[in-house]
Amino acid sequence: MEQEPAAFTSSFNNTSPATENPQPITGNPQPGTEIKVFAPATVANVVCGFDVLGFAVDEPGDEVVMRVTDQPGITISKITGDNGRLPLNPAKNTVSVSVQHYLDSIGRTDLGLDIELHKKMPIGSGLGSSSASTVAGLFAAKTLLGDERDAAQLLPFAMKGEEMACGHGHADNVAPALLGGFVLIRSYEPLDVIRLPHPTGLYCAIVFPEVDVPTREARQIIRNKIAMKDAVTQWGNIAGLVSGLFMQDIDLIGRSMQDVLVEPVRSILIPDFYRLRELAMQAGAVGFGISGSGPSVFAFARNEETARQITQQLQQHLSSLKIGSQAYVSTINDAGPRVVV
Amino acid sequence: MEQEPAAFTSSFNNTSPATENPQPITGNPQPGTEIKVFAPATVANVVCGFDVLGFAVDEPGDEVVMRVTDQPGITISKITGDNGRLPLNPAKNTVSVSVQHYLDSIGRTDLGLDIELHKKMPIGSGLGSSSASTVAGLFAAKTLLGDERDAAQLLPFAMKGEEMACGHGHADNVAPALLGGFVLIRSYEPLDVIRLPHPTGLYCAIVFPEVDVPTREARQIIRNKIAMKDAVTQWGNIAGLVSGLFMQDIDLIGRSMQDVLVEPVRSILIPDFYRLRELAMQAGAVGFGISGSGPSVFAFARNEETARQITQQLQQHLSSLKIGSQAYVSTINDAGPRVVV
Structure with missing residues (x-):
């Protein structure tokens, strides 16, 4: 058995993020210092937890390379993997906007940072693409500055990025991207996030229909x-789902993965959704549903082999419908963002 | 620390309760054999878990004395403590109706049973009065018959009693009365109940305004x-509440005890509800709310002394409004029904 990820709870109010931990961040990284950070894709909602639950996966994810410059302010020198869809203008990019909010809050507008964003996952896929980028950027800045506060303290800044990306400062992607594992957002006002444990050896199969x-x-x-x-x-x-996570009861998790409210309407936007579910369940999925607002779908499986069979079945069916797709098989990411050496 | 109550899950379909565990019950208790059983009062909903959550307390509760007779069929020879409100007619009393369903399901209509019901808690108080009586009756019959199945197997029969008592076969009182502790009813069709752990040393203060x-x-x-x-x-x-129960995090339990849907309307029926809440919280309650459909209110407290202060404050206030009340201070009942010697 792997070590059980620790459950923890932290609570803060997102109307005044900077005042909660007013430690001065005095790190003074030299121009030219560079860091590369990976942050994970996330599955929000988890079928029955609309707007309150999400989890992070090991794959896919985005990478940010951040470099200290000698001119105050944030620049974006390069974005790859976005097919030209994301803005290089730092006032319009969620990564730079979030990092700027963070720097403002700690009074470090003296700092110059250049960002390279490497998209390694599809945009608009329902896998928390903007969250992964934003969290990678924030974690890079925090690490460069030697800011030793808990990563959870970055959550309000990451939510600013979400507000820009999708019109509402949701946390069900950014919170698991930042904290890793399964994260419950009990409340937004005040912000109250709780990290939940999960069964060891749980696999996630993800398919993004294009x-x-x-x-x-x-x-x-x-x-x-x-x-x-x-x-x-x-x-x-x-x-039931939360109980199943705590009890490491995969059957209970599966039985609880039912959504009578959101899935019936959102599934309309996903090609042949109910057939995809049927195929996933036949291939041994524990549960199946829409990832975030779609069109990606995901399933839990008890082992890697089953997860692979699920993605294979779903991709084959989408292919028969002349729809291209991308697939990922991954364990749950318990670490959140990490420095890539 | 007391021993942590084991969490468990059991699942069965209440449309066909008798077929799930078709063990023949061949116990043959002799006429005159007698047993006395106590079953606990319960708090349903627990503020934010409308229709899906409940827990049992050590006090109050009801008692059933059951005696084997030499004539097949069920009789009720005595009811005390009900102020004449409950029917002696076994076809109309929830206890006998539930027990009859149970006997029918195991093919033991040969048996004769006489019931004495001793109400030791107020009727119509929102404390699961009918559930406590029904569970006491079912547990008495099961014990007399030497039926060694898990108590959870009695749940569908207890729900028959609830259907008669309040027009719908809810389980949020009978399930915790039967299983003890906190019980989640994840689903009714099929019936899926999950016993949840709770922090040790949690006290419950209950006040029933008359x-x-x-x-x-x-x-x-x-x-x-x-x-x-x-x-x-x-x-x-x-x-959040379920997470708090698993994590033994009393603060999280308290933060989660908010109900924006049911309490705002039901509280109208309870005298000065919001002032009662204020008084309870000032006296140190972790959380406060309506027990079931009211009018009883309950609060969680970290120790017995605080729980007593809460009941004292609430009773004093009700008294100033010229409303009589009854109060109980109790730990969580983890055992469910028990034979009283």
Whole structure:
């Protein structure tokens, strides 16, 4: 057995992030100092935890190379892997905007930083692409500055990036990207995030069908009013899922992965969603659902081999529909961002 | 530290309870054999877990004395403590109806049983009064018959009693009364109940204001349609509460005890509810809310002394409003029903 990831809880208010831990950050990295950071993709919602739950995977993820310059301010010198979709203008890029908020909050506007962003995962895939980039940037800046606060303290800045990327400062991608593992966002006001344990040896199979489902549009089709009885079903399931994570009970996790509220509408945007589910379950998935707002789908599996069979089945079916896809098989990422040597 | 109550999960379908464990129950208790069983009061909902969560307390509770007779069928010879409110007719009493369902399911209609029901808690108080009686009756019959199945197997029969008592076969009182501790009802179809751990040393303060709030009416004022954003808040909180129970994190339990959906309407039926909350929190409560459909209210406290101070404050305030009340201070009951010697 691997070591069980520690569960922890931290609570802070995102209206005043800088005042919570007012330690001066006096690190003075020399121009030319460089660091490369990887941050993981994330699966938000986890079927029954709409807007409150997410987890990080080992693969895919984004990389940021950050270099100290001799001119105050942030520049972006290069972006790769984005097919020209992301802005080099630092006032419009979520990575630089988040890092700028962070520098402002610690009073380090004297610092000059240049960013290279290497997208190693599809944009608009429902895998927390912007979160991975933002978290990589923030973690790079924190590390360069020798800021030793807990990574969780960066969460409010990462949420600023999300606000820019998708119109709302959600945390269900950035929190697991930053903290690793499964993360519950119990509350936004005040921000209260809780890291949850998970069964060891749990594998995640992810397939991204190459169709376009912008997050904003996917959010707009969610109903504003729902039936109380459906909400009760949903919170029975989220409570069951959380229990299954703590109890390392993979069957219970699977039984709890049902969504009567969001999936029925969002699945419309995903090609042949219910057939994909059927194929995944037949191939041995513990549970199956939409990753974030889609179009990526994910499944849990008890081992790597099953996870591979799931992605194979789903890709084959998408292929028969003339839809290209990308697939990933990964364990849960418990570390969050890391320096790449 | 006391021993941590084991978490367990069991799953069965309440549409066919008898077929799941078709062991013949051949015990043949002699006429005159008698047993006395206590079953605990329960707090359903636990603020943010409407219809899916409940826990059992050590005090109060009901007692059933069950005696084997020489005539097949169930009789009720005596009911005490009910002020004449409960029917002696075995076809109309939830205890005998549940026990009859149980006997039918195991093919033991040959058996004659007489029931004495001693109500030791107020009826219509929101403390699972009918559940406590029903569970005591079922556990008495099971014990007399030497039926060694897990107590959880009695749940579908206890739910039959609830269906009769309040018009719907809810499990959020009967499940914790039967299993003890905190119980999550993840799903009703199929029935899937999960026993949750809890922090050791957690105390519960209960105050029953002597006003009448019938369960049926309390249910009817609940809205059928709710806002998605409120539902998200609610399931963030239930997920937080469940996490707090597993993590033995009393602060997290307290932070999660918020209900934006049911409490705002049900609290109208409880005298000066928000002032009662204020008084409880000032006296050191971890969290405060309505027990089941009310009018009883409950609070968690870190020790017995604080729990007593809470009940004292609340009773004093109710008294100033010329409302009589009953109060209980108790630890969590982890055993469920027990034979009283």
